[in-house]
Amino acid sequence: MSLWEYANPVKFMALSGRILPWAAWLSGICLVVGLIWGFFFTPDDFRQGSTVKIIYLHVPSALMAINIWMMMLVTSLVWIIRRHHVSALAAKAAAPIGVAMTLIALITGAIWGQPMWGTWWAWDPRLTSFLILFLFYLGYIALWAAIEDNDTAADLTSILCLVGSVFAVLSRYAVNFWNQGLHQGASLSLDKEKNVADVFYFPLLVCIAGFVLLFIALVLLRTRTEIRARRASALLARERMA
Amino acid sequence: MMPDLGKYADAVLGAYAASIVLLIAIVALSIWQARRTKAALDDVEKRRNG
């Protein structure tokens, strides 16, 4: 029994059907607990005041935005090398979630930046590379949408994901070289290694768990949708030929 | 009940509102698409199985 067997759509549908409700409920619980804990029951930071509460949304979504791209990279590689359709469809299913996460990170960051840095947006390296990541997501989704044949689309988007990842890393270095930046600069009293007090840290962990589980639930759900759509179109085609 | 958010109330509430709207949007979109394709597939399957 190897892991690859779950690349078979039937097996995947069976397994994901069992995992999905658990992931969904757990993510709901974690999110509600974490966010309520963070919003209502944590003290204000002495310098940032109540804005510190934004961290419970900002950091998990930023983490997810990056990690979803990593997951898409891995599934794209699996498609290119082993040509398992579920893998390609999982990458397709994950992209819109990645867009949502990137947007949340960007928006919460911008709202946070207004009181902290006095500006909604600054061309700080981290912010900038996030914007570039956002563009990669958009391009990836647009390419999927523009191509009719599924396997062709899977091949092309996988290669785009690969090449894009390399360029994303290159951009990250380029942007760092280009501007020193504000993010995590002197205005911040929060620095994860030293200063994050446990009062902030534990609810943050719960929120991160909530976001991870939410992603798992959504990506399973969306992959199931993609598989069903493929099956429906295959059956329709068979009907037409009969 | 409501914690005192001080002068940053707008920012914090705005961030929470925007994020929750986006989260709900992606969840709702996924569920809606799931329902729609499932209905479409069931439709085809029913026709096939008589």
Place this chain on the structure above:
Amino acid sequence: MKALLVRDLRLAIRAGGGFGLGLAFFLIVTVLVPFGVGPQSALLSTIAPGILWLGALLACLLSLDRILALDWEDGTLDLLACAPLPMEAAVSVKALAHWLTTGLPLVIAAPLFALLLNLPSAGYAPLVLSLLLGTPALSVIGTFGAALTVGIKRGGLLLSLLVLPLYVPTLIYGAEAARRGAAGLDTSTPLIMLAGITFGVIALLPFASAAVLRVNIR
């Protein structure tokens, strides 16, 4: 391969496109910028290196869909796929032809346009050097984008969307080199990075482009 290069250059000249139009677009962008941002020469000379790089990039971008789309539409790509010519060589030659017809004229004309934007005199050499090092990367990356979108009717805008984030590192180092040059600072670091990117993409990206093109043809 020589035949393909000669044919591409000939087509670029005959079709009334090629050399002239990329330049013209570059010119027009540089001319429109003062209308957009206002005519203060101090402001213009600050933004000149960046605008010139941007203009070159956009002029490249606009001509990308010529690289492959025409050959796709009239079936030449199908026939080339059957021909005794590796696809990697074909896409490299096409990138080279694009650079010769678009990138190189831009490099040569850039000093002229820099005049229009009041570029400080120290900035000319670094500008030209950075364009010379950077534009080949733009052509090669653009060929990859063109190969990705070749099957899509009027994929022009999608092509831009896909290619522009890939252009970011080149643009950053290129504009940074030109900017530092104009400010009289040391330009060696960004120029070295730029050269690194260019050689990297020339060595590696044609494989990705060829793979993508093969997928699109089938």
Place this chain on the structure above:
Amino acid sequence: MKALLVRDLRLAIRAGGGFGLGLAFFLIVTVLVPFGVGPQSALLSTIAPGILWLGALLACLLSLDRILALDWEDGTLDLLACAPLPMEAAVSVKALAHWLTTGLPLVIAAPLFALLLNLPSAGYAPLVLSLLLGTPALSVIGTFGAALTVGIKRGGLLLSLLVLPLYVPTLIYGAEAARRGAAGLDTSTPLIMLAGITFGVIALLPFASAAVLRVNIR
């Protein structure tokens, strides 16, 4: 006429192009500008109104060749010329469809992109208003350019070259209105001029476009 409008909108959506991609290009231009000119926010906010107008203009420009070229290539224009629909109406409808799929989304999204460039807060309303008044002119003028170049394979770059000078007055008044707005000055004169241009081209240019198109078809 309604049939043509509906079909054009449908094509824009189906072809995976339409609404999204013009916007995406606008976004990308605004993103690339800081990479070109550097990240200093004071500088960016000075040039923001001009750059936003330029970005909108270029996004329009890039999508112009979709207006007529596809219909030309597959013979639809020949057939439309035989159909009981005056050519003037056809080109007007096509310009309208282009504005709805490209101009309008740009107007709506502009404030968001203004944020990225640190536009002073007084500038938002004049920017949106000037774009709302000016982008229809861009679509109508662009349709004229598209009609001029429709017979030319990959006339994209030539099209830009022809159209850009025609865009200059619109750009000048539009950017001026946005700039004055951002500086807190009175914007009524440029806005009135802009409105005048727009109504003028909407009333007159379709006749020229139709004439040119008839010549190109024969």
Place this chain on the structure above:
Amino acid sequence: MQLAVDTLSVARGGIAVLEGLSFRVEAGKALILRGPNGIGKTTLLRSIAGLQPPLNGTIDAPEDSIAYAAHSDGIKHVLTVRENLEFWAEVFGTGDITSALHAFALEPLASRPAGALSAGQKRRLGLARLLVSARPIWVLDEPTVSLDVDAVAMFADAIGSHLSSGGIALIATHIDLGLDADILDVAPFKARAPLARDDAMEGFL
């Protein structure tokens, strides 16, 4: 109603290709044009359809009565077969497309994107457009290219019922269509010397 062509000369690329052509097609009749490659059939048909001005002579047909069909069918690949036809039906103000779909057996393909059709299926769609145009004069340039035997029969039927309802058809073709129609060989009308397009040009020749 009739289509009358009188001492017509047509040009392509500024050079006369056919000259002194006269013929007349009555309602209910078809005329088949024949001639070797490059003689100027396409040019002639485009002139008659009003897509390019003739060099000389007159073309007499009621206004807005001509439907033209050539290799480029104006088919949009991203629209379905039905949407493609409906568009033309609306443009020509006819509305109903079921009979057109039926005449070329397109019903099973109706909801398929036109881009996913084979060469012959696309051609059938292009011909179905003639039916929704409800125009009396059909001007067709090699209409049966890529069609198989069944489809050619459908085409012959469509032409037949078009003619019997008083229509006119003018068809350029190289192969035998099995139609009962007059045949005109245009080869004898080949232009001897390239003509100038108008008097002002005369000085150049």
Place this chain on the structure above:
Amino acid sequence: MQLAVDTLSVARGGIAVLEGLSFRVEAGKALILRGPNGIGKTTLLRSIAGLQPPLNGTIDAPEDSIAYAAHSDGIKHVLTVRENLEFWAEVFGTGDITSALHAFALEPLASRPAGALSAGQKRRLGLARLLVSARPIWVLDEPTVSLDVDAVAMFADAIGSHLSSGGIALIATHIDLGLDADILDVAPFKARAPLARDDAMEGFL
């Protein structure tokens, strides 16, 4: 040398259109494929030419031996007829184009831009490309579309001398070419059910 196809299945748009096709063409022979519109002839020929992967089965031909010609001829409108042919001659490393020009009577058109040719003349140019490719196996999709009687005869001659010099031709067509060749009707091989592209896909059906 021979072209052998064994239990081949081909797909278009991810759906099988023909399955279980086997045939073999020896050197010096031609095979004509027939079948109604949309049966999958074009798909089959593209698979044999190596432009798309087959779903199943094998295609056996010497490497780099196939020249493919379809509706899209890869003709550049701004280049002259001679330049178009010379390009392909160089790509295939053959060099001499005079015999190809001669075979399709293109000499008088040689210095004309290809965009200024009529439909049939363009087609002749497309066929002349086969001669400069010097490939032994010709895979042709409806090669005689738009050709007049003379040009069809030129085509038959070209095929004849290609075969007599040990070549192979595989031709899909709807009309009679007057060639002495075997005919294969592909209609019986119509795919019954769309097949999955590989095992992992099974679950989709």
